[in-house]
Amino acid sequence: xxxxxxxxxxxxxxxxxxxxxxxxxxxxxxxxxxxxxxxxxxxxxxxxxxxxxxxxxxxxxxxxxxxxxxxxxxxxxxxxxxxxxxxxxxxxxxxxxxxxxxxxxxxxxxxxxxxxxxxxxxxxxxxxxxxxxxxxxxxxxxxxxxxxxxxxxxxxxxxxxxxxxxxxxxxxxxxxxxxxxxxxxxxxxxxxxxxxxxxxxxxxxxxxxxxxxxxxxxxxxxxxxxxxxxxxxxxxxxxxxxxxxxxxxxxxxxxxxxxxxxxxxxxxxxxxxxxxxxxxxxxxxxxxxxxxxxxxxxxxxxxxxxxxxxxxxxxxxxxxxxxxxxxxxxxxxxxxxxxxxxxxxxxxxxxxxxxxxxxxxxxxxxxxxxxxxxxxxxxxxxxxxxxxxxxxxxxxxxxxxxxxxxxxxxxxxxxxxxxxxxxxxxxxxxxxxxxxxxxxxxxxxxxxxxxxxxxxxxxxxxxxxxxxxxxxxxxxxxxxxxxxxxxxxxxxxxxxxxxxxxxxxxxx
Numbered sequence: 001x002x003x004x005x006x007x008x009x010x011x012x013x014x015x016x017x018x019x020x021x022x023x024x025x026x027x028x029x030x031x032x033x034x035x036x037x038x039x040x041x042x043x044x045x046x047x048x049x050x051x052x053x054x055x056x057x058x059x060x061x062x063x064x065x066x067x068x069x070x071x072x073x074x075x076x077x078x079x080x081x082x083x084x085x086x087x088x089x090x091x092x093x094x095x096x097x098x099x100x101x102x103x104x105x106x107x108x109x110x111x112x113x114x115x116x117x118x119x120x121x122x123x124x125x126x127x128x129x130x131x132x133x134x135x136x137x138x139x140x141x142x143x144x145x146x147x148x149x150x151x152x153x154x155x156x157x158x159x160x161x162x163x164x165x166x167x168x169x170x171x172x173x174x175x176x177x178x179x180x181x182x183x184x185x186x187x188x189x190x191x192x193x194x195x196x197x198x199x200x201x202x203x204x205x206x207x208x209x210x211x212x213x214x215x216x217x218x219x220x221x222x223x224x225x226x227x228x229x230x231x232x233x234x235x236x237x238x239x240x241x242x243x244x245x246x247x248x249x250x251x252x253x254x255x256x257x258x259x260x261x262x263x264x265x266x267x268x269x270x271x272x273x274x275x276x277x278x279x280x281x282x283x284x285x286x287x288x289x290x291x292x293x294x295x296x297x298x299x300x301x302x303x304x305x306x307x308x309x310x311x312x313x314x315x316x317x318x319x320x321x322x323x324x325x326x327x328x329x330x331x332x333x334x335x336x337x338x339x340x341x342x343x344x345x346x347x348x349x350x351x352x353x354x355x356x357x358x359x360x361x362x363x364x365x366x367x368x369x370x371x372x373x374x375x376x377x378x379x380x381x382x383x384x385x386x387x388x389x390x391x392x393x394x395x396x397x398x399x400x401x402x403x404x405x406x407x408x409x410x411x412x413x414x415x416x417x418x419x420x421x422x423x424x425x426x427x428x429x430x431x432x433x434x435x436x437x438x439x440x441x442x443x444x445x446x447x448x449x450x451x452x453x454x455x456x457x458x459x460x461x462x463x464x465x466x467x468x469x470x471x472x473x474x475x476x477x478x479x480x481x482x483x484x485x486x487x488x489x490x491x492x493x494x495x496x497x498x499x500x501x502x503x504x505x506x507x508x
Contacts, residue, residue, distance in 0.1 A: 068145045157331070381396060
């Protein structure tokens, strides 16, 4: 049974987000939507819901269709609502008294504790807010569930728990997921839509297999493009010769032929542009200055403590050497971010007798998960100019290459999206030219292209880094050493798979 049908759908909001999109969503479908930051995923979901009118095409919905929606960001007006109150508010006002038990069923299904259910959403962590928003989307028992970046702010155990929960939904319920989490998409979807300004691609495959099929198609598209451009150049050369002959001979026929050849070349060039050339939201590149020191950082059984002085773990004696890409593993609250903060402080403000010492040649590149290294009142252009002696023209060129149009370069950082802030942070990291990268959840706000670009740069540069990440695909692609915080000790393990499996068991 078809629940929603999109025909020749297109949306232009200043720029074209997508066009000519045809998609049928049937009962039981599990569809992933993939696109670069700001390229139309949320807008497409809103078109499906009917809250945004498309620029072209039409959306038809089955009669009586019930939809549940989990937005990418919590509406500000929900901040004062209690968790249960917010979930029950999804019901019609006349049903809230008699059907309010549905809110409790949804909250129970997502293991949201009773102790949190009266608390205002604004007082909760981002992870609990996401689950509360999902519970609200479920209250009406929807035929179609629309999830926009559902894994944002979730720790690994809750992320895997969400995968398990989605797998247990009624077989007839359709789910559409917009996400940048590749492992999550692979676990919960069976069809993948790559959203593009033109020629969006749909595959009846989960993400990884669909991406391989898309890459094959893009390679063929690139070959066709090169062939067609060569033909267009030949046509233009022929047109130029005929034009000269026509001028010398005064032949109207040759003038007409010249115009026809040029028109054929123009049509070929216009049609030849490969769809995949539209994909990137800006370059991510890194630079690594290297070091002559073999060991960049030495840990001499450092004690990592909570703010109240409680021991979280001890490091033992360990070294971070050139080319190490160390992934720090551990449950939430184990002390990963505390350790990263200690490491950063020991590098930037060394103290005699510290159990953490860095070689004098170490240059730190740091990125935190809240992207707080750049002030909210700064502008991208101002941030680059204040930190690096590159000159105004070069700064603007660098920002343009990172995906910042001229009008965005003067906006305050507070007005940028999470993805834009992440790309700005990556540009600052590049210009710092570090020889040691300390990265806390670096992929949180990056789209898939950005994640893959960061992976490529870290491995291509053979960068030395310590990483904290819940992104399983990123960890698998980048890490070559793995430190696990467990039982108040830091131990080295072979890989992250046992940790992922344990987190999956905890999330079920």
